[in-house]
Amino acid sequence: MTQDLRLTIAAELERTRARTALLTEAVDEQDLLKQHSPLMSPLVWDLAHVGSQEELWLVRDVGGRDPLRPDIDELYDAFKHARKDRPALPLLSPEQARAYVAQVRDKALDVLDHVRLDGRPLLDGGFAFGMIVQHEQQHDETMLATHQLRSGDPVLTAPAPPAALVPVTGEVFVPGGPFTMGTSTEAWALDNERPAHSVDVGSFFIDAAPVTNGRYQEFIAAGGYDEPSFWSPRGWAHKEKAGLVAPGHWVGEGFYRRFGRIEKIDPDEPVVHVCYFEAEAFAAWAGKRLPTEAEWEKAARYDPATGRSRRYPWGDENPEPRHANLGQRHLSPAPVGAYPDGASPLGVHQLIGDVWEWVASDFDPYPGFVAFPYDEYSQVFFGGDYKMLRGGSFGTDTSAVRSTFRNWDHPIRRQIFSGFRLARDA
Incomplete structure (x- = not known):
């Protein structure tokens, strides 16, 4: 062994x-x-x-x-x-x-x-x-x-992601009750993922897929960047200061710049390069909210048939190409519905890969947290101005993402491959 x-x-x-x-x-x-x-x-x-x-x-x-x-x-x-x-x-x-x-x-x-x-x-x-x-x-x-x-000619190449195989629309009901969050058994899990602990989450609905470019274009067309009521005070102040009018790298009418190439925006791809404040404003416009970190993880891991938490939405086996868009195999998110084999038992799709998903929670330690092997990996960031991101992106490697993996960044950041999905109370 x-x-x-x-x-x-x-x-x-x-x-x-x-x-x-x-x-x-x-x-x-x-x-x-x-x-x-x-x-x-x-x-x-x-x-x-x-x-x-x-x-x-x-x-x-x-x-x-x-x-x-x-x-x-x-x-x-x-x-x-x-x-x-x-x-x-x-x-x-x-x-x-x-x-x-x-x-x-x-x-x-x-x-x-x-x-x-x-x-x-x-x-x-x-x-x-x-x-x-x-x-x-x-x-x-x-x-x-x-x-x-970077500016200049394209230097990276990769095949296009797979096409959608199934339609994925609407939202999924997640029943209330306790589930096991975090891990105490994953050998390479980092300190902020530990220890495993029970969290009682109330019933909620979560979108079956991340928010797409097409849906985000509706937000823009409806004046989402011009209406302060959709934005938190901090979010509106940042939007005004930064001059935000669309996701990062969107150019002209209906195009984006991706790794040096100008491409037409695919309405079925998850939106990417949005900051937390943009995600928050979209949620308010849509009459919903961002999920909490515990809600996201329950949607990703909870198996209602057994009551246990899986390693990944699809089960306990390591990610394979049929499960998720990971590892820079492609240079963009895949359209919604491209990975039915990666769906959770409740029917939530593309929780792993494609885009990091902003959630509403701050970066705090789990009960019983112990810094290991050094304080600077996680502990020094607790209590700061950080929001959580879950699930990984098309640029995240299989070794560096799990359903328990926790990423964090400042709410203004959008150079990362970040998107989101919505939730609401049941």
Whole structure:
């Protein structure tokens, strides 16, 4: 079993690094060094940062090996320098960064060959390696978002997502009562997903699918961006200051810019690149609301036939391409109805993949939360100005999303691949 786990970890590390290479080798050196938005780091910073984290945790901590580049620790500490300031730092060149991450990986694989994968919490089930895989995949999604913000000719390609296979409309009733939220058994789950605990959720209705571009166009046409009554005071103030009139990357009449290409808006795709305040305003216009985080997770996991919480909407098996639009296999959300095999037992579709879904809850710890393996992963963000996002996007890897996975961001952010669905009280 231990050898099988080692092989699985090695394969995940290799698969993840291949994606990192794709995202960083698709552009020239100038593009790697350039800051394409003050919201994002230069791509070369992300590249060296994933190597630095791998060195800190796998080479030094788990492996007990001597540091390779202690001189760059502070340069690639995400808490030391804001993204907007990183281009001015004495960063490694693209050539140096590639050499560094390759050297770190060689050392990490040697550690994997020799270390016991049990005996301490950091190693049980290969957690430290899983944490590094997920960390790199999260930065890969961040780099994909940077690609969406860059100007210039297209450099990324992928096949179009599948077409809709079934019609998905209306809303689904979720019965009230307790369910198990979070996890205590998922080996690579992060600290904010833990521990599993019972939450009593009242009956509610939730949309069977995320809000689509076509439905969002109706909101715009109805003057949704011009009517203050739909917006919270903070949301309206931000809309006015930022000059929001449509989702991010919408251009002209009925088109959007996606990874350097101008495409016609597909009315059946989930809307993407909207901030929390836009989602909140749309919900008010539609006479509904955003689901709470507990409601979202119950809709995604609860099986009324057994009363248990599944790992994923479709069951306990790992995601496959037939279940969800994940892993940058495509460069856009799939139309609603494209993944019937991924629906929950209650009939809620596309909860995993396509677009991160804003929910109404703030980022707070679960009862019994314990920071692990370091406070800065979650604990320092609790109680801040953050709203939750659930479910992952087309740019999220299978290793970095679960029905228990919790993402968070400021409510003004929309460079991320964010959308939403609606709920209402029963």
